[in-house]
Amino acid sequence: MTRHPNLVVVLVDQLRRHALGFAGDPNVRTPNIDRLAAEGAWFDAACSSYPACVPFRFSLMTGEYAHSRNVLGIGHRLSPAERTLGEAVREQGYATAYVGKWHLYSSYGLTGGLTLSQACRTPVPRSHRRGFDAWRGFELRNDFHDTWYFRDDEATPRRLEGYQTHGLFDLAETYIADERPRDRPFFLLLSVEAPHPPFTAPAERVEAIAQRGPLRTRPNVDVGAIRFAPPEWYGPGNPGGAADRSDIKTVHAAFEPNMRGYYAMIEEIDDRMGSLMRTLETQGLAENTVVLFLSDHGELGGSHGLLGKAEPWEESVAIPLIAWGAGIAKGARCATPLATEDLFATLVGLAGGSPEPGPGRRDFAPWLRGDAPPPDREAVLLEFVAEARPGRGYFDRTWRGVRTARHKYVTLGDRTGARPWLLFDLEADPYELRNLVDDAGSAELAARMHGLLVAVLDETEDDYALAPAFGHPARRAVAEAS
Incomplete structure (x- = not known):
């Protein structure tokens, strides 16, 4: 493996590990991602340490655990003092680029915060997105037909043409083909919002899913027993239409149309992954590029009576993580648990950097290169640190x-x-x-x-309080909450 391969990271939103063809989901066809898994390395126990969009991105960008900064489930603003993944990889001699959703700046989701439309049209200042030479990003949108992004330091946003997944992949492929510097390796991070709700996808893709017949749900799904749905799951932009929060039966009725949309969005991602791989091949880059495909967290999809994320069950915390390309062992599988915080150290390691110190963090780059066994570790931490919104889970x-x-x-x-x-x-x-x-x-x-x-x-230097249990004494607990 070359010491400084190009690095392409494709980060998707809310894709659980199980919802891919090669992972055994009968409802979805993902031949391009399946090929990556067959030709690359696959992690059997990759986990989203804090299974929500903002905390995952905080830990990916800093390598730090969310509890170290008391990161909320939504609404955290990355401090300009944080050293970012972009900076750490750039220090290894890389050109760096970011395309897509950032979600580490705005106050969206908090009282008095921006709306989704405002957040998409509000620039993220350079001070709060350090480390990326080329910027084609936006804070967040969650509307797949009305996305706006900012190019570098432009003050005025540009409308992304067409369906968001297509437009963002187009920007990434344009960077690879036309905009990357030719005198050094590049690190490109592409962050798309799909398959996050609303579950909207091109009509022909949804129809193709529907033509296959009724969806086959996981054994832990009983649609009639679903008792909770986050607002984004039953909003009017979803295929199932607007559901009545006070009448859970309307959420039940929307389940199958929404899940068909979820799978259609995944198939759109897979189609564009094929296009991205062809771009690398036609540009003569496939032999010296490593591609990582992963998600920030999963989607419960009705498992355990729940929809959405932010829960400790596997459908929420288990994420796909595939590494493919230069020097990556074909067909390798890793059973050692991997946490979000490991991604920072592993990417820096793949870029040729030395192991990055940090509590609880591991570098899996030597294993991916075939130079060493997986890091010595028995367990990873799973956590939900703080929720600022009354009425939401874990407030x-x-x-x-x-x-x-x-x-x-x-x-x-x-x-x-x-x-x-x-x-x-x-x-x-x-x-x-x-x-x-x-x-x-x-x-x-x-x-x-x-x-x-x-x-x-x-x-991991977490001061979380535990009551006495199974012969173990209390840990930092107080007599009563105050």
């Missing part, structure tokens, strides 16, 4: 957990100390249908997992 209580290659353990609580909530054997129970947390026969496992959570909290 009053938050959660922390750990995931190993086989097991998951999660606690839920407040400053009086989070208490055991979930325990799953993912090998025996991949759909998380049997919670073992109160199972007498699993007490030894629960005690070991609780101790592992304490160790990971200590390693």
Whole structure:
């Protein structure tokens, strides 16, 4: 592998690991992504540490855990003092470029914050997006037919022509073909909003999904038992139309049309991944470029009675992560859990940099190059740090957990100390249908997992409070919340 390969990162939004053809989803056709997985390296246990858009992007850009800055579920503004991934890779001699959704600047989602339309048309100043030489970005939009972006430091936004996924891939391919410097390697990060709701996709793609017949849901989905849907899931822009929040049956009725849109959006991404790969080939770059394909978090899609994200179940935290290209071992699979924070160190490592120090962070670049086994690690931290919006999940209580290659353990609580909530054997129970947390026969496992959570909290410098559990003493808990 060349020491300084070009790096292309394609980050999509709300794609769970399971919703791809090669991962076994019968509802979707993804031949181009399937090819990447077959010809590259695939992570079986890649996790979104904090499964929401803003916290994931914070940790990707800084390599830091969200709890280290008390990052909210939405509305965090990246400090100009943070050293970014763009800067760290640029220090290795790279030209850097960013295309698409940023979501680390505006106050959208908070009281008095910008609307989606305003956020898309408000520039992100250079001080808050440091490290990227070429900028073709916007804060966020969530409207796939009305997206505006800013080119470099222009004060006036440009309208993105056509369907957003197509337009953003076009910008990325134009950079690769016409705009990248020829005297040094480049790092391009393309961030598209699909398949985030509203689940709108080109009509012919949705029709193709519908022609295949009724969707086949996961074993942990009972549409009639869905009890929660975030507002973006039942808004009027979705294929299922506007649902009545006070009547959950209207959400149930919208489920299949919306999920067809979800899968259609994924197939559009796959189609454009094929185009991107052809651009690399026609430009003579395929032999010295590494492509990473990943998502910021998953989509519950009705599993466990829930829609959306921000939950500790696999459909929310499990993300696809594929590495393909120069020096990447063909068909390699990694069972070692990988966290969001590892991506910073791994990308810098792929760029030829030295391991980046940081609590809890691991560099998987040597494994991807075939130079070393995966880093020594038993578990990664899963977390929900803070929610500023009353009425949303985890406003009053938050959660922390750990995931190993086989097991998951999660606690839920407040400053009086989070208490055991979930325990799953993912090998025996991949759909998380049997919670073992109160199972007498699993007490030894629960005690070991609780101790592992304490160790990971200590390693990542998280002051989260835990109540006594399974023979372990309380950790930083107070007698009562105050």
